[in-house]
Amino acid sequence: MQIEADIYLERPNGFSIEASLKITDGGVTALYGPSGSGKSTILRLIAGLERGGNNDRIKIKAGDDVWHDEERFVPVHRRGIGFVFQQHQLFPHLTVRGNLDYAIKRRHTDNGIDIAQISDWLALDSLMSKPIQQLSGGEAQRASIARVLLSGARCILMDEPLGSIDQMARARILPYLDRLHRNLQLPFVYVSHSLEEINYLADQLYLLDEGRIKASGSMFELGSSLELNLGSGEDAAAVIECVLAGHETDYNLTQLEFEGTRLFVTTRHQKPGSVLRVRIPARDVSIVLSPPERTSILNVIRTTVEEIETPSDNPGVLVRLAIGRQHILARITRKSLDKLGLKKGQSVYAQIKSIALLSDYED
Amino acid sequence: MEHQDLIAVWLTFKLAFATTVVLLVLGTPLAWWLARTRHPVKVFVEPLVALPIILPPTVIGFYLLIAFAPNGIIGSWWITLTGSPLAFTFNALVIGSVIYSLPFYVQPLQVAFENVQQSILDAAATLGATPADRFFSLVIPLCRRGFITASCLAFAHTVGEFGIVLMIGGNIAGETRVLSIALFDHVESMQYQRAHILAAGLLGFSFLLLLAVYTLNRRWQFGTTVNADRS
Numbered sequence: 088m089q090i091e092a093d094i095y096l097e098r099p100n101g102f103s104i105e106a107s108l109k110i111t112d113g114g115v116t117a118l119y120g121p122s123g124s125g126k127s128t129i130l131r132l133i134a135g136l137e138r139g140g141n142n143d144r145i146k147i148k149a150g151d152d153v154w155h156d157e158e159r160f161v162p163v164h165r166r167g168i169g170f171v172f173q174q175h176q177l178f179p180h181l182t183v184r185g186n187l188d189y190a191i192k193r194r195h196t197d198n199g200i201d202i203a204q205i206s207d208w209l210a211l212d213s214l215m216s217k218p219i220q221q222l223s224g225g226e227a228q229r230a231s232i233a234r235v236l237l238s239g240a241r242c243i244l245m246d247e248p249l250g251s252i253d254q255m256a257r258a259r260i261l262p263y264l265d266r267l268h269r270n271l272q273l274p275f276v277y278v279s280h281s282l283e284e285i286n287y288l289a290d291q292l293y294l295l296d297e298g299r300i301k302a303s304g305s306m307f308e309l310g311s312s313l314e315l316n317l318g319s320g321e322d323a324a325a326v327i328e329c330v331l332a333g334h335e336t337d338y339n340l341t342q343l344e345f346e347g348t349r350l351f352v353t354t355r356h357q358k359p360g361s362v363l364r365v366r367i368p369a370r371d372v373s374i375v376l377s378p379p380e381r382t383s384i385l386n387v388i389r390t391t392v393e394e395i396e397t398p399s400d401n402p403g404v405l406v407r408l409a410i411g412r413q414h415i416l417a418r419i420t421r422k423s424l425d426k427l428g429l430k431k432g433q434s435v436y437a438q439i440k441s442i443a444l445l446s447d448y449e450d
Numbered sequence: 451m452e453h454q455d456l457i458a459v460w461l462t463f464k465l466a467f468a469t470t471v472v473l474l475v476l477g478t479p480l481a482w483w484l485a486r487t488r489h490p491v492k493v494f495v496e497p498l499v500a501l502p503i504i505l506p507p508t509v510i511g512f513y514l515l516i517a518f519a520p521n522g523i524i525g526s527w528w529i530t531l532t533g534s535p536l537a538f539t540f541n542a543l544v545i546g547s548v549i550y551s552l553p554f555y556v557q558p559l560q561v562a563f564e565n566v567q568q569s570i571l572d573a574a575a576t577l578g579a580t581p582a583d584r585f586f587s588l589v590i591p592l593c594r595r596g597f598i599t600a601s602c603l604a605f606a607h608t609v610g611e612f613g614i615v616l617m618i619g620g621n622i623a624g625e626t627r628v629l630s631i632a633l634f635d636h637v638e639s640m641q642y643q644r645a646h647i648l649a650a651g652l653l654g655f656s657f658l659l660l661l662a663v664y665t666l667n668r669r670w671q672f673g674t675t676v677n678a679d680r681s
Contacts, residue, residue, distance in 0.1 A: 136572050174574040176573035180591045189587070193578035231573075238577045 088114060088150050088241050088274060092133055096143040096298075103263070104128060106297035110291075112243070115268050115275040115308065117285045119317075120295030126278045129295075130246050133276070134170050135163040139270040149242070167195035169240025175227040177219045183230045184215040187237055200271075205233045215293040225256025229263065234253035236267070249284060261287050269362075282317055286310060286326045287365055311414035313396045313407050323369040325415045331361045340385075346411025351385045352442050365380055369405055369416035371440040376427060378436050386439040392417070392429055408437055414439055415439075455648060457624050458632035464607040464630060465540070469547040473555040473604050476548070481556045481600075483587070485563030490586045500553050507550060509619025514546050518618055543628070546614045555604035562596020595667055602663045606656055626634065 090110040097103040104125040105299070110116045112131075126214040131137040132145055138160055139145050145153040154161045187202055202331050205390045206212050214222065222230065223247065228248060234244060247265075247302045249257045265288060270276045279285055285292065289306040296411060302309055309324040310317055329350065330341035343363060350365070358361065390408035398404050398421050406417045406429065417437060480499070484492060502510060517524045518537040524545075537541050565590055572670040574584045590597070612630040619626030621635070630647055636645035 134576065136575075163572070164578050164580055166576075166577060167578075170573070171575040172569060172573060174569065176570050177568075178570065178574075178588060178592075190576075190577045194582070195578050234577065239575075 089144075090133060090242060090274060090276075092129065093144070093146040094129060094132055094139075096128070096132070096139045096145065098354075102298060106293075106295070106298065107298050108293060108300070108303075110128075110274050110276055112274050113272050113374050114290035114295065115277050115288045116291040117277045117279060117289035118293045118295055119279060119285050119289075120283070120301075121280055124295040125298040126280075126293075126295045127246050130244050130276060130278050134168055135161060136246055137168050147384060152383060167241045169235035169238050169243040170227075171235050171243070171245040173247040173250045175219075175224075175231040177222075177227055177231055177234070179219050181219070182215070183211065183217055183219070183222070186230060186234050187215075190238040192268070194237065196239040196241065198239045198271075200236055200239075202237060205236055208266060209233045218407045223256065224252035225260055228252055228256075228423060229260060231258075232263070236271075240273070243271075244275070244276045244278075245255070246278045247280070249279075249281070250279070251388055257284075261325055264288055282322075286324075287364060302363050311407055311416055313405055313416075315396055316405070322449070323416050323418060324370070326364055326366050327389045327410075327413045327415065329363050329365060331355060331357050333359050333365055348388045348410060350388070350439070363442035365442045367442055368441055369413050369418040372408075372411045372415060373438045373440070374406065374408075374417050374419055374423070374427065374429070375436045375438060379438070382438065384438045384440060386388070386437050386442065388439070390437045392431055392435055395424070395429060396433065398424070452644065454623060455632055455644060455665065458629050458648075459628050459651075461540075461627065462609055465543055465547060465611075468544045469551055469608045470555075470601050470605045471645040472544065472548050473551065474601065477555040477600070477604075478559065480598075481559035481587075482563055484556065485560045485566075499556050502550050503553050505613070507613025508617055509612040511546065512552060514542075514614065514618045518545075519544050521597045532639045537618060538622060538626060540625055543615060543619045543626055546618050547611055548615050550611060551604040551607045554607045555600045557600075558603060559593070559596045559600040562593040562600075566592050573581060592652070598666055599663050602659055606659050610652065610656065 089112060090108075092106070092108045094104050094106050102123075106125070106129060108116075108129070118129060120126050129138065132139065132155070132300040133147055135154065138155070145155050145159075147153075149166070153159050154162070154166055166323075177183075178189065184364065185207075191202065204213070209232060211230060214226055214230065219227065226389070232248065245346070249260060261284065277284070277288055286304065292306040293300055293316075294302040294304065295364060300313070302315055302386070307326060307328070309315055316323065317394050322385055327345055329345040332342040332344040332349065333340050334354065335351075336354075339354045340351045341353070343350045343352060343365065353363065355363065375387075376387075388410060390410050392406060393414065394407040396405040402420050402422075403418050404421055404424055406419060406424075408415050408417060415437060470585045484496060484499070499540075515537065516522050520529060520535050520537070525536045571584050571588065574588055579587060610630060611628070612634070615626065615628055615631055619628070619631075621627050621631055629652060631677070633645055633648045633652075636648065
């Protein structure tokens with residue numbers, strides 16, 4: 088199911104949204120932007136939880152069905168969507184199991200997912216008979232995600248689903264979410280203001296600011312764009328997707344492969360062939376013109392300079408390096424930039440000191 | 451207790467029961483509407499519902515008496531509908547009691563309904579629950595305390611009704627002579643012994659009912675759900 092949304096909406100307080108989105112099957116489309124950028128409102132309009140005022144022009148189409156236009160408004164309960172809210176919204180008078188049964192009893196379509204499978208994916212077995220009040224934030228959110236999946240939704244909308252739970256629980260849920268969208272061929276729309284979550288989950292990205300779409304496209308492309316500079320300043324980082332190639336158990340290392348090159352990281356427990364995302368902070372990447380012969384740094388890869396940030400008053404500049412179709416960022420000083428005489432298209436070597444974070448969620 | 455008084459007690463409970471049932475059917479949608487609507491007319495409906503709390507029952511009774519008269523608005527309509535007059539009948543008492551006890555039913559229920567987070571109803575809607583389904587599967591179980599409180603208050607309040615009954619029901623044994631009227635009669639005719647029995651009985655009953663309501667309220671606390679902030 089493909090969802091198309093054309094939204095023009097104005098609030099009495101002057102805030103307005105003007106946005107066109109296309110959400111395709113399979114993969115995660117993320118709406119990313121600061122608080123008040125209109126991302127949640129867009130998601131709620133798609134769901135039918137909001138319908139805008141009389142002067143707003145809203146058109147939502149799902150496949151060939153019109154959900155919302157001047158004449159028609161399909162109510163939420165007939166859209167066949169699943170919605171994960173920031174707060175879990177479990178029904179407090181039922182147990183976890185009761186909440187799941189509520190969804191099964193009313194399921195939109197039979198998507199072949201059964202309660203045993205979901206309970207396994209989201210580790211809910213021991214929670215089934217618990218009252219909602221006894222769940223931790225992370226457990227409750229997992230149960231609410233399970234409830235949405237069991238509703239047989241044809242697309243899944245998530246509104247900051249990890250926004251109200253602590254960092255530890257968030258790190259534990261992210262891999263579950265990741266596994267879900269890999270297992271289910273459904274369109275996922277994910278609203279967040281956390282770059283970390285976006286890096287981990289998103290395939291497509293809509294960048295929102297003050298109700299307008301600032302940029303859209305592949306997360307990997309936008310994530311390493313110098314112009315957008317998503318991980319602004321010192322936090323700049325690029326995300327690459329790798330395949331686990333093998334383990335070097337003697338050294339407690341794992342080999343990852345991407346675009347024909349190899350990277351070493353500390354041991355992962357996944358099987359060879361698994362797809363992993365890693366985040367490489369720009370400040371941990373340095374550039375050398377020829378391959379260093381003796382260095383303690385394991386990961387040295389051949390790259391092409393694709394773009395250099397226009398130097399400003401800052402001591403550092405960001406350089407975008409291409410490896411095949413993927414990109415990494417390097418932060419170097421302006422002095423080094425001049426000393427090396429880097430130019431666009433030049434072939435250089437990137438020394439990567441740390442590869443981190445995203446895959447570290449899985450423990 | 452003498453036979454006449456037993457009939458009065460029975461009649462009182464019959465009236466309170468009938469009133470509560472009518473309120474359950476009519477008051478519930480009204481309370482739901484008041485809890486959810488943003489319609490400007492709500493500003494007028496809310497005080498209208500609350501009026502019986504502050505108005506002397508005799509005022510309501512007086513207007514109802516006029517309306518219930520065979521040539522009154524409701525009375526004449528009642529005659530065409532049923533063939534018999536309305537004033538000074540049990541049915542008149544039920545209608546009067548429904549109006550008189552309306553705030554005691556609607557207000558606690560409205561508060562309970564207002565405490566049901568819209569977001570939890572939204573969640574049910576995304577799971578495919580129709581509006582009616584949401585009401586029966588979520589609102590009613592989540593508001594059972596509200597229902598119990600509202601019904602008990604309406605019931606107890608009707609049991610203690612006096613002024614309206616006096617105006618529109620009169621004092622017909624077995625038809626409109628309820629407990630409070632019988633008590634008044636006994637005092638008038640200096641039969642303090644019989645008055646004591648009725649008064650103490652009513653006092654004890656009212657206390658036990660309220661005790662039950664408060665106890666249940668304490669036992670049935672659900673965790674509160676917080677509304678999500680939207681960005």
